[in-house]
Amino acid sequence: MNNSVLCLDIGGSFIKSALSTAEGVISHKRQRPLLATHWADFSAAIRSIIAEYGDALSTSSPVALSCAGVVDIAQDSILASNVPPFQGVKITQTLSADLGRTVVMANDADCFTLAEACYGAAKDLPVVLGIIIGSGIGGGIAIHGKIFKGNQGISAEWGHAPVTPTSLVVQGKTVTLPRLPCGCGQSGCLDTLGGARGIERLHQLLSGESLASQDIVQAAFAEQEQAAMTLAVWVELVSEPLAHAVNILGPHKIVAGGGLASELTLIARLDEAVRRKILLKTDEPLLIPGCHFSDGGLIGASILAHQAS
Ligand SMILES: [Zn+2]
Structure with missing residues (x-):
């Protein structure tokens, strides 16, 4: 059974992606610029990333997001986000509906902390x-x-x-x-x-x-x-x-x-x-x-997804 998770690290100017088959383990890292200013373009970019990974992801593989900004769980949104497509959107709810997959999300600082607490300096x-x-x-x-x-x-x-x-x-x-x-x-x-x-x-x-x-x-x-x-x-x-x-x-x-x-x-x-x-x-x-300066977001997203499954 394919238990891969798609991990995404979304910053103000980039989308990093990776696959994870086990908690804290990532592979197939990729990065592309974040060009989208509206949700529809962002959603299309994520579908394009999923297509690039092909059979490495199953049709039901969950998606885990690490996002810059303060995540407000109650509103399913990001406060003071520097990622334009996220403005005014219920992020996990909308992306899950767009992709037909489970979507989990935490902010990049939470993901970094999780990565360090589980597999890093602490x-x-x-x-x-x-x-x-x-x-x-x-x-x-x-x-x-x-x-x-x-x-x-x-x-x-x-x-x-x-x-x-x-x-x-x-x-x-x-x-x-x-x-x-x-x-x-x-x-x-x-x-x-x-x-x-x-x-x-x-x-x-x-x-x-x-x-x-x-x-x-x-x-x-x-x-x-x-x-x-x-x-x-x-x-x-x-x-x-x-x-x-x-x-x-x-x-x-x-x-x-x-x-x-x-x-x-x-x-x-x-x-x-x-x-x-x-x-x-x-x-x-x-x-x-910390130990995970560049990949903390992706590793933390991997842990988040595997803990949620
Ligand atoms: Zn302030």
Whole structure:
């Protein structure tokens, strides 16, 4: 019997796909640009991907989606999505009707966390907090190898709360920051200053200079004074809400993914700052980089689908 699942990772500009015959195992990876702006074109693109896999998928094989954005289970939709075809659509319900297949969905941060908790850097640990430090800030919780969904599926969204301070003292200097409007509708969310776009905004605010996030980080490591200050402020801004999350959840590990998480020195500095601010005392790193930076969405979708079947 063909027990393959089609795993899809949908970002703002791409559709990654893979097959999975066993939980956490993917093969036949492919990627195509996301060209659709309307649902009908998106649905046609998925049918085309299914056709490409041919007999490797049965007519009843389920489809598992990992999607960028905050998944609202109650509305079967994605909040603040940067994927245009998803706007105003009941996603799993509509796609399931279009394809005649079971469709399951979680957001990319949840899928990454599941991948790390089951087959990655936090394998077999009971409580895992996954954090995404990509273009923005995201998060997921896995408890005993399953996604903890929370009310309406919205949990671990530590990047979205009005938490950024308007004044803080870093390295003896008082820094004043505006509370910027966020895509979620609030102002002062960490997401506005904490991800790659956020650190660029922060550097612009503090120095007047426009630099790419990776260049700011590298300049800071090279002890360029202004970039070093930006990074010090960033570590303070990000470590505070993360410390709150740790005190509330009590994760055995925090696993980091997303573009900035590949900067190991940055993650080590953030880990040290978080451990200074939490009640748990440990000499071991609590925040560690993940193993599944590029395939976390697909692997997590595979786990989701096999757990649901
Ligand atoms: Zn927000």
